[in-house]
Amino acid sequence: MKTEFEAIPLVKNENKKRFEIEIDGHFAFINYGEREHQIALVHTETExxxxxxxxxxxVVEKTLEYIKKSGKKLLPFCPYVFAYIKKHPEWKAIVDEKFGGYDQL
Known part of the structure; x- marks a missing residue:
């Protein structure tokens, strides 16, 4: 991640069901769904x-770090997140082994 984003806090916006960062009044976010032991990332978007x-x-890196620290397993339904994990296989460790595309990561 670029250094200018490192100090920007990740917000888990439970009302909008998204992880988000705010830069100069604009948002980058990932929509999510959550269960007891899993977090599904559904869609990544930036304004x-x-x-x-x-x-x-x-926002992807900060969200993956949040999921790792939470101890939950990731379901990367979002194509952007899925592609990011393919490029950075160290993150496969937090993906739920039961996820349908697990073997393609």
Whole structure:
């Protein structure tokens, strides 16, 4: 992640069911669903003002770190998150082995 995003806190917005970071009044976020032992990441998005800034990567990395610390397993339904994990296989350790695309990571 770019250094300018490191100090920006990740917010788990339970009302909107998304993990988010805010940069200059604009958001990068990942919609999620949660169960007792799993967190499903469904869709990653950045507001147009953040396109090409690296904000999407930052929110993904911060969210994966949150899931790792929580001890829950990840269900990466979001294609962006799935592709990120394929490029960074060290994150496969937090993916639930029962996830349908597990063998493709």
């Amino acid at each position: 147009p003002e953040l396109a090409g800034t690296g904000a999407a990567v930052a």
